[in-house]
Amino acid sequence: MSEQHAKPNVSPSQAAELVKKHYNLTPSETSYLPSYVDQNFYVATVEGGQYVLKIMNSEDSKDPTLFELQTYAMAFLKENGVPTQTALKTTTGQVMFQEDMDCGYGLQKYLVRLLTYLPGIPIAKVPFSPQLLYEVGQTAAKIDNILREMKHPRLSVLQREDFIWDLSNIVLLERYMHVLDGDPLQEAVKSVLHQYKTFVAPKYSSFRKCLIHGDFNDLNVLVQANETDGHRISGIIDFGDMHISYYVHELAITIMYMMLEQADPIEVGGPILAGWESVFPLNEEEKVCLFWLVLSRFCQSLVLARFSVTLHPENEEYLMISSRKGIPILCQLLEMGKEQVESVWFHAAAHFKFKGGE
Secondary structure (H helix, E strand, C coil): HHHHCCCCCCCCHHHHHHHHHCCCCCCCEEEEEECCCCCEEEEEECCCCEEEEEHHHHHHHHHHHHHHHHHHHHHHHCCCCCCCCCCCCCCCCCCCCCEEEECCCCCCEEEEEEEEEECCHHHCCCCHHHHHHHHHHHHHHHHHHCCCCCCCCCCHHHHHHCCCCHHHHHHHHHHHEEEEEEECCHHHHHHHHHHHHHHHHHHHHHHEEEECCCCCCCCCCCEEEEECEEEEEEECCCCCEEEEEEEEHHHHHHHHHCCCCCCCCHHHHHHHHHHHHHCCCHHHHHHHHHHHHHHHHHHHHHHHHHHHHHHHHHHHHHHCHHHHHHHHHHHHHHHHHHEEEEEHHHHHHHHHHHHCCC
């Protein structure tokens, strides 16, 4: 079955039936939620609960172990004070189940989970303050530090060696570069790939390895208003990209996505970096590679979004959210150059710490 035909195509009424059948709950509302390659539904029940029904695509559903580990990690983080979702058990005591469904391409197996619904709205929808960005960086680092203590007999599955979203695999983008044929952006991406190969790759022996969330983006961080008219983080969602990687990768991913929502994106890096280093200070090699790793994540987002649109043109609006905002920022970063951007980030981070950001 091709990747193009892997995404589930379930109606709200079908989703409601799955909830009734496997959880003995009665949905009073079932509605679509945005999704990349899977399918998500908001579910409210007569019994009073609110949930997210997640139906995995048929390709990823072939390996239940990956989703067992994600579910286990969410529960582990929850136990350690991180506001994450947890999976409800089915009537037979499972945290997920496999359902045979025909979504238009013949009968296929789809893994399904029902997760608790977290309060709050995506951070993308609120004004950013330096303090909120500091909390974002601090929370990302705390999560990775907690995950460092997680034990599981199948943890090695999260190595995910050919995972396309792992920054260690940025060179895999070369097989998708044709989607930028005729676009001036192709040269910018090639330039970043060259810098990664020559400048970043040789320094990996100095990076600290760990298990990371892998997708700490502006839609996966939820916030709620607090008593001072600001916002605080209320939830972290979507552990679908979790993999064994490097601390500095998580930081680069976080900075990149938070830049998308800021009027002056260059200013984002400082407070996030200060928050991150309040938990886990970077070493020198990680610091000097941060700029190119942030740009590498922009390139992953831009190229893979374009490729995904060729597979799912009906989902273009959602798939291209980060890409459309990211193109001018990538160009701005390249124009400013590594030295100038790093000066802004590291000076702001030092100033924030001096002011008592933590």
